[in-house]
Amino acid sequence: MAFIIKRRESIILGAAAAAMAMAGKANAQSEIPKADVPAPKLPIEKGATLRLIRPARFVEPDEVIFRANSAKFAKETGVEVKVDLVGWEDIRQQTAVSANTGAGPDIVLGWAEDPHIYADKVIELSDVAEYLGKKYGGWMFLGEKFGKKAKTNNWIGIPMGGTGGPLVYRASAVKEAGFDKVPTTLPDLLKLCQQLQKIKKPAGFALGNAVGDANGFANWMLWSHGGALVDEDGKVIINSKETVNALNFVKELYPTFIPGTMSWNDISNNRAYASNELFFTANGVSMYFALKNDPATKAIADDTEHALLTQGVASSAPMSATVLNAMVFKHTKFPNAAKAYLTFMMEAEQYDPWLTGCLGYWSHPLNAYDKSKVWTSDPKIAIYRSTMNNRFWSGYKGPITQAAGTVAAEYILVQMFASVASGQATPADAAKEAERRTRRYYR
Structure with a gap:
């Protein structure tokens, strides 16, 4: 399922507008605390375009609002974004092909351990992760655990959220x-x-x-x-x-x-x-x-x-959590555009409507989003609020490595x-x- 988002194109269909309105209404009431920190300098490459793959949605607003946020990025930056949705059981195979051939999507929103499987084929994302952590109250336990390369402070993934399984x-x-x-x-x-x-x-x-x-x-x-x-x-x-x-x-x-x-x-x-x-x-x-x-x-x-x-x-x-973990392959021609896109998608103006519209399906990885109104909108979903602070992970009790990822895969x-x-x-x-x-x- 592919979708291309281009500058000046009208891409937000009625369903997208409805979902954005629903999420926007709740988001207007959310007071997400933010620190005043400078954003990383990421001059977008001339003529940049991006292609990404991510898991297919389980709830409709996940896809609708994600696409709308991507369209907003395209409108503001002029960067064309092509989004492909892939079956949950299939995305790892497609990621492996891309990693082994050095071709394919610039960005993969894969599963928790995936950046660690391809640690030598993805770019470092520490500038993005450190900025987001400073601005939004720090990373929750699983966000940091799955984002950083084992036994280092180098970020190779940007965990965008995690689905809990109570x-x-x-x-x-x-x-x-x-x-x-x-x-x-x-x-x-x-x-x-x-x-x-x-x-x-x-x-x-x-x-x-x-x-x-x-x-x-x-x-x-x-x-x-x-x-x-x-x-x-x-x-x-x-x-x-x-x-x-x-x-x-x-x-x-x-x-x-x-x-x-x-x-x-x-x-x-x-x-x-x-x-x-x-x-x-x-x-x-x-x-x-x-x-x-x-x-x-x-x-x-x-x-x-x-x-x-x-x-x-x-x-x-x-x-633990089924973590949606973003990585950028070294074969991309537009690393700054990719980093800018991930930064944009995690900012409160985009992220809280997505979190809210999904009813917390991808529970947040940054502490500031504890304040999202989604978590008080229905007492039956409050249990998902701390999903990314669970203290277990794939490959527990050891480091998250290529081995841990392969055993899970x-x-x-x-x-x-x-x-x-x-x-x-x-x-x-x-x-x-x-x-x-x-x-x-x-x-």
């Missing part, structure tokens, strides 16, 4: 199953899912190759049992008693799931939940957003609540859990196989 459930179903709210312990979580199955209002969590949902579920199960992929120095420790405990737990949990979770992608649970087939899962705000804004499903939205992922033995809720942890849930491997064998596959990248 628990999403039908309050009436949980109550019918005998619980006032989602349990805070893993044994009680299992009991809840067993009861939901008995009353034919089952749970379900992705075990297919789903970028956000499946990686989120696998990491949650691992971290809540005290497991980790690697230690602080990057030594592989996935083959552990903690991992085996997590695998045994999922072996018990999986039979309570709705059929089909082995092949789920990132839209599957949204559809099942909206169809009254699924009553308990984990998801970004997109599910609630869609239910709330469709008269046919508003009753489901009214019955929907959110909760932090069950903590288990972890020190805090074992959650190849779904090693997801497939480890899926192999046990499906009965294809014992927990001990699955942990051993995950260790073997992981060691290929951690050397």
Whole structure:
């Protein structure tokens, strides 16, 4: 899905105008604190044009307002911008082709670890990141974690936001199953899912190759049992008693799931939940957003609540985020234009309408946006406000590196859990196989 934004072209269609008006109304009420700091000097190259790819939208205003902001940049700078939307499971393949051929998009809004996979093929963005951090109250934990190259202060990505994946459930179903709210312990979580199955209002969590949902579920199960992929120095420790405990737990949990979770992608649970087939899962705000804004499903939205992922033995809720992380390839002919574009898109005049219009779907990475009115617009989404301050990440407990990114991209942890849930491997064998596959990248 491509879209070219050119100077002097009228590109904002009725849907875009409506979404911008909606977001603009809320944005006018937001008081985003800003420090008075000079912007980086980025003289835009003569004749500059930009092409970028980014993941396809899950909520319509994400795309509509993003395109409108890009059009605004084009109008103000004269830089043509071509935006291509790519399927969530496909964007990494396209990024790899571009990185390996030295051709293609100037900017990629990819996934969390992606700039670290191609660290030697992207330009440094420290001037942009440091300016934004100083102006907007500093970067939140995951923003800095995914933006900086491991063990340096050099920024190679600009995290634009992150989709959180807390628990999403039908309050009436949980109550019918005998619980006032989602349990805070893993044994009680299992009991809840067993009861939901008995009353034919089952749970379900992705075990297919789903970028956000499946990686989120696998990491949650691992971290809540005290497991980790690697230690602080990057030594592989996935083959552990903690991992085996997590695998045994999922072996018990999986039979309570709705059929089909082995092949789920990132839209599957949204559809099942909206169809009254699924009553308990984990998801970004997109599910609630869609239910709330469709008269046919508003009753489901009214019955929907959110909760932090069950903590288990972890020190805090074992959650990370599906981070939208921007990078600029060295093959671009217009690095200053690319940097100027990313700076522009993160400024409050553009960013807060996008954040607000998406109902916080891409939760903010800069502290100042805590003040956005979106976070008080609906109490049911307040849980997403601190998404980018979660203290877990891909490749936890080690540094975010090319190895960490590749393990996530190849779904090693997801497939480890899926192999046990499906009965294809014992927990001990699955942990051993995950260790073997992981060691290929951690050397």
